[in-house]
Amino acid sequence: MSYEMVLPYRVSDAGEPADLPLWHSVQQFLFQEAALLDRRAFAEWLDMLDDGIRYWAPTRYSRTPRERAGEWSRPDQAAHFDDSKQFLALRVRRLLTDRAWSEDAPSRTRHLVTNVQVRRLADGAIEADSNFLVYRGRVDDCEEIFSGARHDRLVGSDGPYPFRIAERVILFDHTMILANNLGIFF
Amino acid sequence: MSYEMVLPYRVSDAGEPADLPLWHSVQQFLFQEAALLDRRAFAEWLDMLDDGIRYWAPTRYSRTPRERAGEWSRPDQAAHFDDSKQFLALRVRRLLTDRAWSEDAPSRTRHLVTNVQVRRLADGAIEADSNFLVYRGRVDDCEEIFSGARHDRLVGSDGPYPFRIAERVILFDHTMILANNLGIFF
Amino acid sequence: MSYEMVLPYRVSDAGEPADLPLWHSVQQFLFQEAALLDRRAFAEWLDMLDDGIRYWAPTRYSRTPRERAGEWSRPDQAAHFDDSKQFLALRVRRLLTDRAWSEDAPSRTRHLVTNVQVRRLADGAIEADSNFLVYRGRVDDCEEIFSGARHDRLVGSDGPYPFRIAERVILFDHTMILANNLGIFF
Amino acid sequence: MADGIADMRPAAGWIDAGAGTIDAAIYWDPAVYALEQERVFGKTWLCVAHESLVPKAGDFFTSRMGEDPVIVARQRDGSIAVFLNQCRHRGARLCRADMGQAKVFACSYHGWTYDLAGNLISISKESVVDGGKIDKTRWGAVKVAKIHNYHGLIFATWNPDAPAFDDFLGEAKWYFDMMFDRPGGTEVIGGVQKWVVKANWKLGAEQFTSDIYHFDYTHVGTSMAFMPPDMPMGEPPVVNGRQFRDQGHGGVVTTDVQLSDMQTAIAMGMDVLAYNQSRRPLMAETLGALRGHDAQPVHANIFPNLGILPLNQTLRLWQPRGPGEMEVWAWTLVDKEAPPEIKERARLQTQFTFASSGVFEQDDAENWAEVQRALRGPMGRSAVFNNQIGRGESRDPDGIFPGTTDFAMSEAAARGFYAHWQKLMLEDGQ
Amino acid sequence: MADGIADMRPAAGWIDAGAGTIDAAIYWDPAVYALEQERVFGKTWLCVAHESLVPKAGDFFTSRMGEDPVIVARQRDGSIAVFLNQCRHRGARLCRADMGQAKVFACSYHGWTYDLAGNLISISKESVVDGGKIDKTRWGAVKVAKIHNYHGLIFATWNPDAPAFDDFLGEAKWYFDMMFDRPGGTEVIGGVQKWVVKANWKLGAEQFTSDIYHFDYTHVGTSMAFMPPDMPMGEPPVVNGRQFRDQGHGGVVTTDVQLSDMQTAIAMGMDVLAYNQSRRPLMAETLGALRGHDAQPVHANIFPNLGILPLNQTLRLWQPRGPGEMEVWAWTLVDKEAPPEIKERARLQTQFTFASSGVFEQDDAENWAEVQRALRGPMGRSAVFNNQIGRGESRDPDGIFPGTTDFAMSEAAARGFYAHWQKLMLEDGQ
């Protein structure tokens, strides 16, 4: 019955805040990712994801004061996304068929990524928290706003990007999605 | 009759832009603050505030060209917030009773803090300017957007956070608040 | 027929990501610029612009899958802005007459500038990409949101600011502008 | 518009004040709302401003009468004019500022110019465009029919047949004088706060008219927060007082001045309380001992949409904005003669308790919004609400308070508010 | 409301089921929508929840019946109550949570309190405010007239004259039993997904009732993505099965179990398929060989707004939200007895395919929105749509399937859906 939000993921107490160069490097990585999404370079985006990624957006509920702990779905309950890399790759493959009508014409998205905070964990992994506001334009006069936070776990990579996203939790500030669909990425 | 906005606070001409480490440290402080607010960790948030804080949001008006200087309320006029720490603590205490119905279920807020600019003043205090867009979700389909800027004066602290907020001026981009209430913090 | 967006400007492959101090310096420059715009210090803002600036916002279209390359107007087609410095100066001069009724009372804008990425080009110029969300309040209950990205080319300056904006491309996430006018700057 | 009424209204009217019921249609039905704009806001007296907002000649405040925008302007002779904020040529608003100083109002479209009283004084390029044939006296801005300054509150009405202002207040005047006939007069703290509540305006008006009953439930969290942490949360005391009602107006006065003062101390601070107590002898000189010392006003509403919390020193207009929304315009009301530090303390405390971020205010607004949220489907929309609380006494059994009154925690004034509203709604024409 | 009907409705009704036409007004006209709330959602049985959402006494789920908010609450005796989420005093919503546990429902405005069945049990300060005269039994929350638990699905209706539930399902019951009369019963994965589609609710309902025809066109991109990259894209096979219809309900069953199983393997994975196959002998014991082994349900809709994709294990309500919007409320449906890893796999696959981000779902929603977008001007709005696909057979020529059926890829059930809708719309009163 605490007033404080019970987050749907475990907050690690090990680790320490990133130093400035690491913070900058992670933030730039997140900005590169956002730019790929907004440019619809989805195949390249997949390369930023670890093969073992869990890409998870639990549903959210209005609760009574006594049941605030139930604000977020548990991991085995309803979720807006609960994707493996295989699922994500299939979403991308679908878009690239040019016959995914729900994204014809493609959404005009803009990922504003802000409030980036980075921690280096004891095991060498990196935790990045950020806020987002995603603007999505469709047709001529359809506007949608998605607000939320992301909790990412990154691991080092020797590919074209310095990191890979090993886990992403997307916390929407919506209990009901005010959009025809969640046909875009966050 | 200048076209330029007459700010409701005095802009100090002393001081100089913060160096990169200080800027980073202040920005991270503001991000931590935003995270506490969005997680509803209000008791902890109070610890970030100096006991002598003035937390002030003057009202704003549409004015004729000749009276642009009157865009913002004067300090002795109407304000959306004009709180001492005691007032803020009482707001928090109210929420923690679990019987503050206006926030039942609690607002789903997200503080996007951007455009952080930091100056170190001659007296050792720090001025931080930032922009914000606060998304607030309520019930299932109620969405509110608060846009504005904040002008903060920070002082050093040897508590858990490196700074305390000694003064906050909140400049809303609204002349009329398009919400049932201002039941959240900025 | 690629799914990826064809940008309306040439993406230079020369150059390299800015180091941290340069990135910070450019970001602070962009934040200063945003603050001038939101404070309506337009005369001072003009000083940030190179005399040879092209300030261009091509129009955007919904296209069939086969014609995605036509998403953005070509440089010789319709544009929301296609201004020289002379045009921009005239816009400012108009506002300062105090008789530009469309901005009476002036819009209450807030430029949230995020996702700043900076590259130093081989020729010494600097490319800065950023996302924006501009909130614009008018009258008491009129709210507009402009979402998009900016692609800037900066050159060094020995004036009051370390850079001048030599080129700005504004990419709106709108095919139709959902506002009475584009009477503000981006 | 009279024709549609019979169909629109339930057989017994929306309101059965005798049975104490309210048809929910009055809160959501767009046809009821449109009619209400004409028959309630078009016919009755409406508060448009406090005179302290326009102290000097040329000062103006842009206000509303129902959904119609009006300009309230101080004239050179010290009087006040109120007229529609709309050019008679092609209809552009004449003034876009919230308040300020003007010599004339010049339309931004074709430059027609009106004086401070709304008279058309200039047609652009008159001789060139053959404008001389236009009779300027017939094309001034639309003016209100009557204006009244009630102890600093500016009232206006579009209705030339509106009753004299004192008759409009009726028996309730005795009570409103207690709030506004302050020694030395009152003023409002500069500016105004506005916000939008997603609920019908009548929910605010009704509560200030008649609903002390909600306090212990709606505001429980805030009340707890104000109490010392170790104080046990008992049942709050019942307010000892009388609820007055007449012609849609209503409110409560209490004789338990000690309790009222304790509440003032908590909500407004000891200094404000001490100042207020110091004014009572002066009040008594003008209004007598009962209204000076022995009783205190608690809450009230002047029909239709001016709410007052005397203890909390807030004054507000419930501005209609479609069936499901209202704008709240709020001010802090202070004695003109109060010392600056008392005004400042009142400003801080009133804003903290009853304003856009007010810790009490919030709970009210959200409850009203919750009423509105249940009015979407046919079952919720056809609900009949219970308005039966209170005995419905007519006279003060102790013979202390004049006029029609019930005990404080009654809904009798709400029944009166809605009955008066219905009377206006069913009367045709102006 | 009866009076306005004749004018509002085209001469031949909106629907000509014989000719197979639909007047576009049923998708955009606010007057049709308002009437529909009364005559369709006010008269028929409506699904409000799955019983697994409220397993224990005191558990509640806040649902909707049309646009009316209702509380679905498990009682101490194990039964379920459904009542309007609206206080009878001044109408505030009684419960603001999406789901949870409660002992009573106390109104946040004046504290009136209702028990788990919606009975008013306490009037605040009753003795003080003369509340004793209020007959609490007459001021409980508005309760539904009837409730029925159909294999775990909770149905309710406001209509005391609604047919018995089995009569409501009619001939279609044989088919719905095949979906819901599962051995050991069903449950839904915890929680619920909600999203808003900018299209009239009937577009979703109609498609689930009767439209297998759209699949190869609407979902072509997703189908391609699921196929091995080197597999040639041929014309997909025609579904071999029957489309049932009665009283507005409709759906398809197929006898091509092999094809259906292949589709299950693709959409839900091999493990879920294997599990489902393992349950067929048990199904056959209860329902016989045809419904156990030899046929599989494909899609269906219980009139008016409960959609089902049995293979994809999704259950959803098309909640009306004005003429041009609906909320989709979606769940993953699993066998209660299924092992945890099967439930988990079903959860993941169903969410990936048919939910807010579902790769199939998205295409449907956007098509419906595209229908709505063309309904703005008088030409688009006065359109008559073609609903003529299919032969309109009545009986299964092979004599296998009972009731009224056509071949699978028909719009006969859509004609039935709209004809039943029109029948309700033209009948007066409840």
Add this chain to the structure above:
Amino acid sequence: MADGIADMRPAAGWIDAGAGTIDAAIYWDPAVYALEQERVFGKTWLCVAHESLVPKAGDFFTSRMGEDPVIVARQRDGSIAVFLNQCRHRGARLCRADMGQAKVFACSYHGWTYDLAGNLISISKESVVDGGKIDKTRWGAVKVAKIHNYHGLIFATWNPDAPAFDDFLGEAKWYFDMMFDRPGGTEVIGGVQKWVVKANWKLGAEQFTSDIYHFDYTHVGTSMAFMPPDMPMGEPPVVNGRQFRDQGHGGVVTTDVQLSDMQTAIAMGMDVLAYNQSRRPLMAETLGALRGHDAQPVHANIFPNLGILPLNQTLRLWQPRGPGEMEVWAWTLVDKEAPPEIKERARLQTQFTFASSGVFEQDDAENWAEVQRALRGPMGRSAVFNNQIGRGESRDPDGIFPGTTDFAMSEAAARGFYAHWQKLMLEDGQ
């Protein structure tokens, strides 16, 4: 729909062209708006595109006729077809792109396919679904009744009884030819700009038809900014010219070519002016000296919603979007034969002055929005606006200009615009 008219309309009609008054209801009333969609936009000729937007076979541009979405498509024979952008099966929009190239239009819902002229050419799985019985010739997309190419402007009408196009232009054709019958023809700069103004579409149309009067007031700030800083701000010169009007059309031509050229130099630049001057001999060959050299068009509107500023080379459609909003669709118009650098200069200057960010344009849009903002309450909404400016002459006293004309700074053409609008509104049926 005829039945409701008498009630809806004020006794004297909304428009009294003789007295020069306008009932404000025409700008805000949803019932007037709905009728207007049928009786104005459903009956008259409407501009849907410039032919240069669809140069090659298969090129299309998705446009609007009133609020109805239409496809404008170039056929293989070079002709142009215009048809409703709505599938006849279940109504999905056939084309979602703003413009482009197509071979056919295939519906994304069930795949029905239409050719470039809107004819239904394929019913998906026709043989499987018994589609053969559907007469494809009866289920093509809804086509306009008539199409006309007027010097590159494509006009269409739903009304088979619409007058011949030249009769539709009437006396005004003489003037419009001056704008569009350019040597070598015209084209628009590629693409289109769209934005939404929160005001009724008629405010735009009326101004371009008849309102040079506003210029010195609305655009004062911009005019000042264009002047050298040290130039004194005198009263601008009165435009010497004639305002033509017929059948709702209107506009102004000036004989003060020197002044007009100075304005062109300022707004469009010296190069554009020089180019334009160079074309006058050619113009004179076709249209005579008056229309070639001795006069210049200033502003105009083809009824109902095609606005033209010939000097500023902007062409725009005022697309209705509910009573309180319009979309403005704007193009830069250039001579096909103009050299590239002239086209480029025109593009830059027109965009800078009259487009979404145009320094003149902005002031107009905000004024119209200010008109709309005052139309919320019963007093503002029942206003009668003054439309009396100008002498209302019929003939050019100098005998130079043909047809019905008044002096330039008149509202006679506005009176004509509204009178014609009312004539259409009061005529029943198509």
